[in-house]
Amino acid sequence: MAKKFQLTQQKLERHLFRSADILRGNVEPANYKNYILPLLFFKRINDVYEEECEKIKKKYGEKLVDDPDFHTFQMPQEYRWKNIRNQTENVGEILNKAFEELTEANPQKLRGVFRAFGVDWNDKEVLPNRVLNNLIEHFSKYDLGNGNVSPDMLGSAYEYLIKQFTREAPKELGEFYTPREIIKIIVRILNPEENSSVYDPTCGPGGMLTKSLSYIRRKGGDPRKLFLYGQDINRTIWAMAKTNLLLHGFADARIERGDTLHNPRFKENGGLKTFDYVMANFPFSMSDWGKEDLKDDPYHRFKYGLPPKSYGDFAFIEHMIVSLNEKGKMGVVIAHGPLFRNTEKKIRRKIIEEGNDIIEAIIGLPENLFYNNSIPCALLIINKNKPKEKQGKVQFIYAAKQFLHKSGIKIYKELSNQNRLTEEGIKKIVDTFRNFKDEERHSRVVSIDEIRENDYNLNIALYVDTTEPEEPIEVPKELKKLGKLQEERNQLENKLNRHIKELDYERRKD
Structure with a gap:
């Protein structure tokens, strides 16, 4: 027994x-x-x-x-x-x-x-x-x-x-697994509440959904009052998500299988169903996402522009934006390319100019956080109901260095073949987002006008100084060092001159 x-x-x-x-x-x-x-x-x-x-x-x-x-x-x-x-x-x-x-x-x-x-x-x-x-x-x-x-x-x-x-098996399974530390940042920033809906269009094994449940519980709420929705294209991974939610005691979660771009499963009134919170880690820069088949998209997801055939990032981002209700929030893991590539500049411009001021923050994270690749990633935070003090502005947060310049906070620790965000680092990133203030080499609140001046380039390095700071110079101390070096040089020159004279004397003697 x-x-x-x-x-x-x-x-x-x-x-x-x-x-x-x-x-x-x-x-x-x-x-x-x-x-x-x-x-x-x-x-x-x-x-x-x-x-x-x-x-x-x-x-x-x-x-x-x-x-x-x-x-x-x-x-x-x-x-x-x-x-x-x-x-x-x-x-x-x-x-x-x-x-x-x-x-x-x-x-x-x-x-x-x-x-x-x-x-x-x-x-x-x-x-x-x-x-x-x-x-x-x-x-x-x-x-x-x-x-x-x-x-x-x-x-x-x-x-x-x-x-x-x-x-x-990182090569085979890494693409489906989002490090839980990254999920924690997204969930804490979005701050889901009871009686709300959470949707992950590329849900993998369901980590973002289960972390949302845990977050509600930790806040003292009732996770049973959260409505969860997820979709994944991979049959086995879909089954893993289903069993994950069931083992968490959440039998009412709707986890569907299928291609989110070509066969979205959550629909209502002839369009896509909308949600309070949308979060995802979609495949980075998908090289063939099926552009030709979606030129006449029945769900009107691409009003900001049809993404290039070779980069599917904005196909997922635009799907997620349309899946938000009128007060919805969204957090998504992205590669840095979509932030600055020229091929997607028109889409960025339209989102900024015609999207009703929905971009709230862009957060740069360290490299080597994932099991299957080492490239650094970023988080894109979108809010259809930005607070008044944030309107007309975007916050850029740079958290890719191991230690923050000003506070010395350790953002990540190095493991044998991977980096892992620390709890201290996670808290700092979330607090920085919530405080909405500038911090040298870490955070900067930028006006939409400045983004226009930069031709809608959202590269974090344009707005936050990401270079290594130079060590401050103490002039008196350095002058003293210079004087000492000059004295040593004079002594060496005198010694060299004596040797030259002696050699010249010996030669004449011969």
């Missing part, structure tokens, strides 16, 4: 990630997630169901134990965890069937989810019975019901696994 006692977060995470050791050698690191995540999800559903059964039995007796109205998920009797654990032969075949039956019993919540991970559990060349039995036995060690592991705790552990899998 699974152990039932309160696990610590660290112990739970360590236990779950050790399951990768069982797969090592049989499964490629990039595919660990496809085996471990659905099995973890299945175990959680089972343990919560068993927990609910015990509560129902105590309160109402045996008769209502399997009543669907009392359960979060329906769990087919034949395919409960304890029955699968008791199997020694054809475990994979039974597990395949278990996922099918579980999906059929919960179609609204689970349709397509287990299948999206693309695993044939009965493929004995990859997973011999011995390996699969070891994996099931490993997950059987602890009870993963709510009484032992809270949704927050398990959700955090799930995201820890995603991070670890990304570290194991």
Whole structure:
């Protein structure tokens, strides 16, 4: 029987990630997630169901134990965890069937989810019975019901696994993973509130959505009063986002699969649905985003201009702007190119001149924050309801150096092959945004007129001095040094002259 006692977060995470050791050698690191995540999800559903059964039995007796109205998920009797654990032969075949039956019993919540991970559990060349039995036995060690592991705790552990899998296979998974430190900055700046909607059009495993939930909870609010929406084109990543939100205890989140640019899934009244908060980390500078097919966009997203074929950045940005309601806020991770490339100058000009003053801030972050590339990124903050004191202005924040010039605050720490934003650095960036003040070599509030004078170039270095400061010169001290050097030079010259005279004397003597 699974152990039932309160696990610590660290112990739970360590236990779950050790399951990768069982797969090592049989499964490629990039595919660990496809085996471990659905099995973890299945175990959680089972343990919560068993927990609910015990509560129902105590309160109402045996008769209502399997009543669907009392359960979060329906769990087919034949395919409960304890029955699968008791199997020694054809475990994979039974597990395949278990996922099918579980999906059929919960179609609204689970349709397509287990299948999206693309695993044939009965493929004995990859997973011999011995390996699969070891994996099931490993997950059987602890009870993963709510009484032992809270949704927050398990959700955090799930995201820890995603991070670890990304570290194991950065090339394959890095593009889908946004460092949680970057997400923290976006969420804190946007400051989502209860009874509001949050949308991520390229949601990956759902990190921005789950961090929004955590943020509401930390503020003392009720995260159940947040309405979450996400879309992702990748089938497996979509399934990861679905399970992530479900493990966080958020079954009402709408996570859809599809191409956001060509097949946006959230629509209303013939146009795109609008939201209070939109946040994303879309693919940087997508080289072929399908411009030809969107020249006559039915959702009228490109009123500021159709982006160039070879750079899709503003296709996503314009989609996000249209997805904001009349008071909406938006935070998006971008490469620096869209801020200054000449090919997108007309779009920048139109957003600035015809966009009703929506650009609130541009924040430059350090290089090497991501697992799959080392280029520095920036955050673009858009607000359709800018406070009066910010109207007609844009704040540029430079936070790419390890230490800030004036305060000495450490923005990031260097790891073996990556940089990571510090909590102190995150707080400083958010505070700088909120204070809306100039700070030497860190922040500057710029008028729209100055941006016009710079021909709508939004390169941070045009507005904030990003050069290394020169050390101040103490004139008396330096003059003293110069005098000393001059004295040493005179002594050396005198010595050299003596040697020359001696050499000349010797030559004459000969």
